[in-house]
Amino acid sequence: MNLDTDFMLSDFPTVFAALPSTLLLSLDSMLWALVFALICGGAQLAKIPVLDKVTLVINTFIKGIPLVVQLLFCYYAVPYVVKWFDGLTGRAYDPRHLPYFGAAVLALALNFGAYITDVVISSARAVDKGQWESAYACGMTRFQALRRIVAPQIAVISLPNMTNYFIWLLKGTSLASIVNVTEMLTTARLSASDGYQFLEAYIDAAVIYWIVCACIEWASGRLYRSAGRYLASPSGGALQHSNRS
Amino acid sequence: MTELSAAAGTTPADAPVVSVNGLKKSFGNVEVIKDVSFDVSQGQVLSILGPSGSGKTTMLRCINALERPDSGVISVGGVSLDYGKGKPRFRDALAQRRHTAMVFQHYNLFKNKTVLRNVTEGLTVVQRKNGKEAEEIARNALEAVGMAGFEDRYPNNLSGGQQQRVSIARALALNPSVILFDEPTSALDPERVNEVLKTMKDIAARGVTMIVVTHEIRFARAVSDSVIFMDGGKIVEQGAPQQVIDHPQTERLQEFLNSLAPGEFE
């Protein structure tokens, strides 16, 4: 089996140099996914009339469509959207630099936002109702209770699942190579196309993804253990909801 | 330590601190509270006894607006809410809550805050006290309940009895018109019950107004100024502890006392 190991070593830095674009794409998408999830999750938790059903339908639809289809859809929609906005705000988009990156972010954010909505909802429900009640009993408003007591707990509870989805998102950015976005996979493919050493380039990329994902999992585990030290159950006490007697 | 003794409140000297009138509450088709009225004066300790399902916890939770009655007027510290006129605004319920503090059966300490921060949270966020003042009040309160030295621990590092005492400190620090106790010892291991009851006795001795829903008859008899026995959503008997507990007028109360401590209250 002849693996061009020289090429693998020489190409490594080239692929590695594209890691920041992959991370940028991932973080950007994750941020918007969180915004989307908080809106949808908030609507469903607060049972806002119309909006909670609408967000549920949208999320269900998104979860049934492959990411590839969503990416391609956003990709092909870009020229139309750009033409629509052209002149609207007085700015004209340069046809040579269409916002394909933004389209990819949109597709990734919607896709993962739909899944993260479930994490937000289940984490919020996992907070003991008694926490709300004792906050109210102290005289706090709903906003104060949420901001100071409940939201921090929701954030910590959701950490393991959020990390899982972030890692999934990171891997999903590799599909953005199909839609003209520069990230690690695109770079790997381009660097190999001269000499047809695709396999070596892809192995390089795989190794980098592997290491990055492992690091993220490790870091998140450390963070969860330290931030979540107050989540462990107490010794000999009960932690259920208040009774109605 | 005058901050921790009887609350100032905004009621005139002779008016009751807590006044409940014509309280009614149903959950769906089940009428849980059927027209209950009583008053609590400044510095009084009122114990509420009754079998489970008698509506006593629900009634307690109506006093600080955690439950919304169907009708009735509830006054706490001068803030009056008339539920017969429809649902009160959150702001009004909030005003009433700021005159009360509650000690829950399952403690409900803020999990993500240390013991000290649990006690100061209400002071800084709700009463807008500055950090140093809040901390001083908090430390005094913790000392009063015997939990000095635990300031930096998290609730999940404390026993049930310790958590409940911190919970009492939290209520005390807020200096409310009345402290509501919802079966404060029911979730505790038997060895822990006494430490909490002793703390509650100390608090009562300072002149704090308290309403206590409890199964601890001996405590009720020794510490209360007044006792109410509820059954089926109504007040069945009411009066001084020596009268109600030692000389029950109704059979229902007699049965209840016997079931809790056979032979002791014949």
Next chain:
Amino acid sequence: METPSQIVAKVFPGIVAHIPQTLLYWFLPSVLALFLGALLCWARVSSRRNPLYWICTVSISFFRGTPGIVQIYIVFFGLPKLIWAIGYDVSDWTAGVYFIIATTLNLSCFMAETLRGGYLALDRGQVEAGLSIGFNRAQNFIHVIAPQTLKVALLNIKNLEIDMLKDTSVAYTIGAVEIMGYANRMISLRSGVGQLWILGTAAVVYFVMCAVLEVVFNLATRRISRYEEAAR
């Protein structure tokens, strides 16, 4: 200028015609991954001194820590070289085979972890009860361990399968034709006119397939739970 409904009407039959291909690319890896995943799971719950434990742990970490499309490319380019090194020429294999192999490897790693979760959540009392009524190890496995593990893991398996169905859409990147491959071909044939409608049609078809799959799994879960309730 065609109307959207005309575009949809033109591509819809073709898309539906490729559903069997998509289902094939979904079904084969699913079944194979269940068995391979069970084997990997067994290695993962065995003792740490077993070398298989470490081999499987590393492999699972690789397949879960790298993107699916990269794995597919590596298998597509690397497997022929590997097999050629032992003397066989596989240049006439269709692309679909590589897709199935890569996906099976990938899915089995996720299956392994899911099954492991189900296995660790097993009620020890059930296992002991099986042994105490005289089951030997194999019977205990078939009648007690396997069904209980699957039951707990079922929710996660359902999610894995639905994701698997959607991931078949990546197959066209190495030339294996199914719904997405057809849709892509249609888009390029029509020089990019009406792409959004074509993609939209494909999206709806995928959505319906996933919905059906979800319903099937939910029914299956309910049936299994029903036996649980009756047994109590």
